[in-house]
Amino acid sequence: MNIKVHVDAKGLACPMPIVRAKKALDGLESGELMEVVTTDKGSLNDFQAWVNQSNNEMVKQETVDGLFTFVIRKG
Amino acid sequence: MEKEKTTIVLFSGDLDKAIAAFIIANGAAAYDHEVTIFFTFWGLNTLRKDELVPVKKGLLEKAFGWMMPRGSSKLGLSKMNMLGMGPKMIKHVMKKHNALSLPQLIELAQEQGVKLVACTMTMDLLGLKEEELIDGLTYAGVAAYLGDASDAKVNLFI
Numbered sequence: 106m107n108i109k110v111h112v113d114a115k116g117l118a119c120p121m122p123i124v125r126a127k128k129a130l131d132g133l134e135s136g137e138l139m140e141v142v143t144t145d146k147g148s149l150n151d152f153q154a155w156v157n158q159s160n161n162e163m164v165k166q167e168t169v170d171g172l173f174t175f176v177i178r179k180g
Numbered sequence: 181m182e183k184e185k186t187t188i189v190l191f192s193g194d195l196d197k198a199i200a201a202f203i204i205a206n207g208a209a210a211y212d213h214e215v216t217i218f219f220t221f222w223g224l225n226t227l228r229k230d231e232l233v234p235v236k237k238g239l240l241e242k243a244f245g246w247m248m249p250r251g252s253s254k255l256g257l258s259k260m261n262m263l264g265m266g267p268k269m270i271k272h273v274m275k276k277h278n279a280l281s282l283p284q285l286i287e288l289a290q291e292q293g294v295k296l297v298a299c300t301m302t303m304d305l306l307g308l309k310e311e312e313l314i315d316g317l318t319y320a321g322v323a324a325y326l327g328d329a330s331d332a333k334v335n336l337f338i
Contacts, residue, residue: 118279120207124288127210158211 106164106176109137115144115172122148123155126177130161133179138164141175148173185332186213187325192338193222193248195255195267195282201338202285208334209292216332217289218325220299223338224306225249226286227298227313241307248306252282290316297324 112129114122122143129139141152149168152175156163160180167174186208190201201217208215219227230251237245249255257266274281280288290296297318303309310319318324329335 116278118277120203120210121280123210124206124292127212155211 106138108140108176109133110139112139112141114148115142117143117145119145119147119151123151126152126155126175130177130179135179137179139177139179141177143173143175144171145173152177184211184213185216185328186211186334187216187218187329187332187336189218189220189325189335189337190223190226191221192258193225193255194258195270196257196259197338198223198226198252198255199282199285201336202282202289204336205289205294206285206292209289209294213334214328215289215292215294216297216325216328217294218297218299218320218328220302221306222248224298224302224308224313225255226252226282227296227317228252228308229312229314230254233309233312235309235311237307237309244307245312252286255282286314295328299325 110129110133112125114125122141122145126141133139153163156177162178162180163175164178165176188201188205190198205215205217225248228251230253256264257270260266271281295318296316297320298313299321300319301321
């Protein structure tokens with residue numbers, strides 16, 4: 106997977122993970138991938154809702170040891 | 181594509197309520213919404229500069245100015261304020277959990293292009309002048325707010 110930008114939002118509280126992700130996504134072209142890693146427990150539902158509300162797409166979601174990883178394709 | 185809109189009326193001047201308003205505003209901005217926060221009555225205190233700004237005022241307006249909190253770092257809690265102990269405790273806990281402070285949330289909102297609108301009518305009532313409020317605000321009344329609110333899907337009164 107060719108990930109264009111990585112966003113490290115570990116340790117950040119709501120609403121920062123989404124704010125950081127949005128900023129990073131703004132810099133991408135349509136079709137490019139972004140990976141976001143968070144530790145905030147709410148971010149699982151947050152990122153799902155956020156992706157559903159846009160024309161972006163959740164390519165992968167993984168939870169390992171309290172680390173949430175999301176790979177999102179810009180729409 | 182036309183952007184979605186979100187508006188919030190911040191009527192309260194409590195720290196906890198202002199934090200909630202700014203977290204929602206920043207979240208909505210991350211959703212790429214056009215966000216407006218309309219500050220009226222006690223909510224206006226959130227926008228005050230923390231330093232004393234010398235402006236010409238009447239006695240009553242001066243008294244109001246002295247009695248109301250000067251800026252976002254001076255607000256009290258709506259519950260468990262305990263003469264100012266409560267806000268100190270909540271700020272400590274927020275720092276521990278890596279949550280942004282209210283002044284940081286305001287700065288982030290401005291950076292994200294959230295429109296901060298001060299209600300000029302209540303500014304007059306409370307004797308607040310433009311010079312006493314932070315930079316980057318829009319000054320307007322209820323009609324401007326309703327203009328934004330009528331085509332927004334999310335409208336909150338806090």
